[in-house]
Amino acid sequence: MEKLLEVEHLTKVFTLGSLLSRIRIRAVDDVSFYIRPAEIFTLAGESGCGKTTIARIILGFEEPTSGAIIYSGKRGTKNEKVWFTENVQAIFQDPFGTFNPLRTVERYFFETVRNYRLARTTAETIRLIDEKLRAVGLSYEELAGKYPNEFSGGQLQRISIARALLTDPKLLVADEPVSMVDASLRMSVVNLFKKLKDEMGVSVLYITHDLATAYYVGDRIAIMFRGNIVEMGPVEKVLMEPLHPYTRLLRESIPEADPSRRWGKRIALTETEYQEYLRVGCKLAGRCPDVMAICRNQMPGYVEVDGVLVRCHKYTGETASGESA
């Protein structure tokens, strides 16, 4: 199977506090996954689960404590990043923060074209910019001479995508690309990822906490919790028949836009984020409905259940007893 990007045993440790009371938090803990060509891979989880840290490591903003990023067979090291930026482009969360309000939007396009030497003449440059803007449903005339405040969040986000497309990337890393876009315009951005995948064969690493859009647009999904991937597989399976208790909790907690399906039981909120990070065993053990004694002492390994990778003692136990029987 062809893999475009592979993340191998990625770990990132942050140290908090002063010299005397030092706390080490494993923000990303031995995470491995891969993205195929022309695939939308979703990394989902709550804020603080490590998904943005993974994006930052892939983009080279942050160095991993251990582990490696492999791009079409090539292992990335600290010194070689040039081959990387042309093929991997980023879309950020805040469309209003991405652009400097005092610069015209088109300048970002001209700069990218110049930095990568994508065109020789001005006419050629404008033709290239227009082509990429048309791919996202805009055009150069709509953009020329305008400042960021003259566009809506949805438009700016599509402009960001058009700029990223200038270098004909193979992979877009989109970190919460719609969470700050007006609800009425969100789908225009999400549909665009689908279109780019289908028509241009671009892969997308879609990082989000919004499981409904992940289900809508994604091919495969990894659910992260406190630095670990706890479940990974095709979206239909993971989101419609979740195996891990955390995926179930997430799935049940999403408020559905349907007043006839309100939440049933009330849930308890107890531990804080960093207490959970410091747990020795499974990070969910403090609030898991199916918790067992082993969960508090030992982090479960991955088990494959019906094409889905899951990290939970419920399933390790089952396979163990199945083997011995």
Next chain:
Amino acid sequence: MRQRVTIALAALLKPRIMIADEPTTALDVVVQRGVIQLLKSIQENLGNTIILVTHDMGVQASIADRIGIMYAGKIIEEATVEEIFRNPLHPYTRYLINSLPRFGDKGMRESVPGSPPSLVNPPTGCAFHPRCPYTHSICQEQMPDFFEPVERHKVACWLMREG
């Protein structure tokens, strides 16, 4: 946790009305559920009113009794939560509800066409008319008043007025 402290502070004087402006927008879904359920139980205990300001249709569906949909500074539709989701009348509300992705359904979802209105130079007449697929000439000239085509379901749209 901090939002729960804020809610406790707000509930301290047993107010008749609590205004919650996007109370869970910055929170994760699991915490969001806890906070919303907490708000609801306080409201039931005190028997008071909550004005919930949010853009999250899911949160509204989960907690609200009645919903007013706003567009460009005006409430354009108002009804009970069941009625809004079952029978949205204003084209904008319909777009909002139909654009929401749902689990188990990968069918194409469309955004509301066009861009949000400029509030410096708001469109004439009904502010939604430049984005509305059913626009008539009257929509460009005059903002419709509230009209009650269904009992306890008000909407400001010429389409409903003409029947």
